[in-house]
Amino acid sequence: MESIQPIKKRALYRDEIKEAIRHAIFSGELQPGDRIVETRWAKDLGVSQSPVREAIRELEIVGLIDNIPYQGSFVRKITRKDVRDSYLVRMALEQLGTQDACRLITDEQLDKVKESLDGMEKAAAVRDFDAYIRYDVDFHGRIMRVSPNEMLLRLWDQCNIREWTHFGTQFSEQTLDSLAIRHERIYKALAARNEQAALEETRKHIAELVEELDQRMEAEQN
Secondary structure, three states: OOOOOOOOOOOOOHHHHHHHHHHHHHHOOOOOOOEEOHHHHHHHHOOOHHHHHHHHHHHHHHOOEEEEOOOEEEEOOOOHHHHHHHHHHHHHHHHHHHHHHHHHOOHHHHHHHHHHHHHHHHHHHOOOHHHHHHHHHHHHHHHHOOOOOHHHHHHHHHOOHHHHHHHHHHHOOOOHHHHHHHHHHHHHHHHOOOHHHHHHHHHHHHHHHHHHHHHHHHHHHO
16 A cells, blocks of 8 residues: 555544545555555554544445455455446436426526536546546536435435446446536436426436446346
8 A cells, every 4th residue: 555644633534534545445556355454544544543443334334345254344346236236226316306406496506507517528528537426426416405305315325426426437338528418418407497308317317327237247247
């Protein structure tokens, strides 16, 4: 593991520790099957083991880490089926969120959704993968947060959209530009307050990703 700049101690720094480990996984510094040693991370980050242990537990809940009794914590291998399953759950939740958004979204909120779409397209144009993921998640999140349904929002947050969007985009053979264009259709339907069209475009957006994963999995099995 490369040398890591110690995190300055503050009242809350668990999220920063989690982000450091998460970054190591997504960057490939930590590979599937690699063991995550609490003492080593604590030393490199300049913190105690307790918050490192808590961060590892949270990443285990997300699905990035497996804890094997009497052996330790290891980076989990993410499969296309994992991503497919997450997308199917997400599709159902986002249909509800889109329905509420069509009825309740304000012009100001719609402008924020457009900002995320513009950011996504600019990131795609320069092949900035990390920025693309960030704007992609913001786009969907801003639509979902229009909903007053607190249970829906909690369930959506628990789906760990950021992580699964990263893997789904990574597995896709589509270019970032073509993926970004799919979001334009959702935005246009939402801007028109066309509930039926917005629901259909949201369904198609995720269904196309699921179909692509199905095709890739079938090809790998043959």
